[in-house]
């Protein structure tokens with residue numbers, strides 16, 4: 434900007450830049466305030482076992498209910514929270530709520546939570562997480578941590594020891610958004626992930642793209658070879674589901690099964706599901 438205006442003129446803030454900065458400042462302040470005010474809440478997205486078609490758990494996705502901005506998604510507030518050093522507190526707040534919510538579900542259902550690379554740099558992270566589990570009286574084997582592939586380049590050694598200590602506590606660890614980062618196969622082999630989640634960008638266009646079908650097929654085979662079962666993210670249609678058919682051990686999630694929902698609607702959905710299953714069982718038992 435400054436350059437275009439000539440060498441001798443130094444252009445500082447244009448009104449647009451200034452209002453952007455003011456917005457950014459308000460965003461930062463709003464996030465800080467919002468964390469203490471409990472404005473960050475968990476939403477839940479269904480995870481389905483494709484072999485049985487059954488619901489096996491939920492992924493928690495944070496939402497900010499801002500009094501001034503309305504409902505804000507994590508792609509906006511997570512990077513800012515990371516920069517201003519508020520991510521640990523924000524994450525703790527939504528995880529605490531999620532553990533409480535998930536205790537009201539069928540105990541067979543798992544809870545997956547996303548963790549920022551910034552949190553992984555904290556040597557006490559595993560300890561802090563365990564404390565939350567103990568406080569909520571939540572069994573570690575029901576919890577799954579998701580780490581994005583792009584957080585791996587930071588410090589693989591540190592990430593590896595973090596994964597190991599989480600796994601020693603019975604917590605499972607998934608590699609999220611696989612295919613969008615730059616992890617090498619050697620790295621992947623050396624990191625003891627329990628599961629690989631294939632990024633939505635490869636899944637949603639499977640029906641149209643032969644290339645993406647090939648990529649997904651290869652990742653599933655890779656996962657099988659490494660003992661890491663695979664989840665397909667972003668399953669939006671029956672066509673995508675059909676393209677995924679025939680692979681063993683797949684889990685799926687996406688808008689085909691519904692959008693992420695808040696705790697009360699999630700719980701109500703589970704009650705409905707439970708009643709439907711009971712009715713079916715009764716009908717089967719009464720059938721001649």
Ligand code: C2E
Nearest residue numbers: 494495506507508511547548549667668669686687688689
């Ligand atoms: P993610 O973990 O890969 O989550 C999947 C994202 O894709 C979610 O977006 C979800 O709403 C969206 N999605 C799911 N199914 C579909 C589909 O069929 N079609 C399309 N178009 N989108 C689908 P969301 O909730 O906006 O979250 C974005 C990212 O923010 C997440 O990506 C995750 O990396 C991060 N995130 C969410 N909650 C937290 C959190 O509490 N802490 C941290 N550190 N990151 C979080």
Ligand code: MG
Nearest residue numbers: 492547579609
């Ligand atoms: Mg995730």
Ligand code: MG
Nearest residue numbers: 609610630666
């Ligand atoms: Mg993902």
Ligand code: MG
Nearest residue numbers: 581609610632
């Ligand atoms: Mg993502």
